Amino acid sequence: xxxxxxxxxRPSRSRAPLVAAGALxxxxxxxxxxxxxxxxxxxxxxxxRITESSGLAVSARxxxxxxxxxxxxxxxxxxxxxxxxxxxxxxxxxGAEARDWEAMAVGEDERGxxxxxxxxxxxxxxxxxxxxxxxxxxxxxxxxxRTLRATAFRMRYEDGPRNAEAMMINPRxxxxxxxxxxxxxxxxxxxxxxxxxGYNTLREVADAPAIATGAAFSPDGRTCVIRTYFGATxxxxxADGRPGERIGSVPIPRQExxxxxxxxxxxxxxxxxxxxxxxxxxRVPLPEEALPAPEGTPxxxxxxxxPDGREAAGEEGRRDASGPRAGLxxxxxxAGAVGYGWxxxxxxxx
Numbered sequence: 001x002x003x004x005x006x007x008x009x010r011p012s013r014s015r016a017p018l019v020a021a022g023a024l025x026x027x028x029x030x031x032x033x034x035x036x037x038x039x040x041x042x043x044x045x046x047x048x049r050i051t052e053s054s055g056l057a058v059s060a061r062x063x064x065x066x067x068x069x070x071x072x073x074x075x076x077x078x079x080x081x082x083x084x085x086x087x088x089x090x091x092x093x094x095g096a097e098a099r100d101w102e103a104m105a106v107g108e109d110e111r112g113x114x115x116x117x118x119x120x121x122x123x124x125x126x127x128x129x130x131x132x133x134x135x136x137x138x139x140x141x142x143x144x145x146r147t148l149r150a151t152a153f154r155m156r157y158e159d160g161p162r163n164a165e166a167m168m169i170n171p172r173x174x175x176x177x178x179x180x181x182x183x184x185x186x187x188x189x190x191x192x193x194x195x196x197x198g199y200n201t202l203r204e205v206a207d208a209p210a211i212a213t214g215a216a217f218s219p220d221g222r223t224c225v226i227r228t229y230f231g232a233t234x235x236x237x238x239a240d241g242r243p244g245e246r247i248g249s250v251p252i253p254r255q256e257x258x259x260x261x262x263x264x265x266x267x268x269x270x271x272x273x274x275x276x277x278x279x280x281x282x283r284v285p286l287p288e289e290a291l292p293a294p295e296g297t298p299x300x301x302x303x304x305x306x307p308d309g310r311e312a313a314g315e316e317g318r319r320d321a322s323g324p325r326a327g328l329x330x331x332x333x334x335a336g337a338v339g340y341g342w343x344x345x346x347x348x349x350x
Contacts (some may be wrong), residue, residue: 039253042271042283043085050079050087053273054165055104055214056260056281060114061139066281068260068273069118072100076135076150078116080143085281089140092147093118096135100124103167103214103260106139108174109151114139119167121178127161131199134167134176134190156199157188164188165259166208166215168224173241178202179212179226187226187243206243209233214261216270223290225270227252227261232270234290248287255279267292 045053045068052071059065064083076098078091100122109115116139121132132155137148155178166179176190185208191200214227217237224243225234232250235243252258255274262271264283268291273281 039251039282039284041280043081043083044278044280045081045085045273046278047079047081047087048277049077049090051277052275053279053281054102054259054275055118056262056271056273057104057106057116057216058219058262058265058271059139060106061141062143063265065143066262066271067104067106067116069101069104070098071102071275072098072122074098076101076118078104078118078137089143090145091116091137091140092145093135093137094147094149096120096150096152097133102165105167105169105176105216105262107136107169107171107176109136109138117167117169117176119164119178121155121164121167123161123163126163126182129161131156131161132164132178134194151196153190153194153196154199155190155202158201158203164212166212166226168215168217170217170221170224170237170241171219172221175241177205177215177242179208179215181212183210185210185212185226189242208243213259214272216262218263218290218292219265219267220292222293223247225250225261225263227258227270227272229258232261232272232284234286248290250284250286250290252284253282255282 050068050070053068054071055069057067059067065088066081067078068081069078076093076096078093079087080089080091082088097120099120101118101120102122103119105117107115107117115136118135120135123129134153134155135150137150163181164178165181168177169175175192178188180186180188186204187206187208188202189205190202194200208226209228211228212226213229215224217224222237223234224237225232231252233246234248234250236245236247238244250270252272256276256279258272258274260273264271269283269285271281271283273279
């Protein structure tokens, strides 16, 4: 498969209005969307260097290993965590800038070898950066701390700059998708063949929940999940490889500032992490309708694409996807959460 994800510099900060919004809505903002009674703590991130876990990805080469990274403003590093949460290796991304790293995924390089993609796509001023960057490094066969030279892919949105915190890669097509963090959230599709020269255009292909903070495709590519601060939604994936009809929801445990999500290797649960020190990573079971299809059965989850190749979610599916935007109360709560998150993630960088 072809190559694929560039860099920028940091904006000025004005936090007062956002802090006020977060404080005003304190109780509403931090109440969990639903009780995640079936979730369990998979492990706890104890490495004192990891204070802003903003991305999660399960290794393709190493059983039980999960990758994560900090948000921004530090050394461009990927941490390989073992099943007990301890850091087994630190991978420094050579030639990269950690401006506002927000998401990661494991995919393949142009030769079909496992690779780690890290998305420098955050833009808290909602349009300050004329382009964003996704970096790709090879996933090492041996987990030892080292520097890996990055391949950088610069990207621009077809409809103008915007903030985003979610990125995912379809394991069937190796195609990359970015989900914007807006009240009117959208899923953007990158070109099938990413190039390292010029810019790769991100084109809108589907609606998404408001204020998305993380996203991932299932290991079999049948479904994908998009999370917010309050919960997560599972979508079927159409024959075109894009998110399609909403098929279920996943209650997320209360977290300090929940941003990352990824599927477990067996595709039966999702892992969710939060920014903050000494944070637990929760394993949350998926609803029955979102579980992997048994071997030998028809691939029911890959339906949903219409004759034009676009998702066939229909008006009802689109209403479900945009449901979190309904109601003044929830809109205000989301606004508060965004303000608090923006302020908290930059509290130590003033």
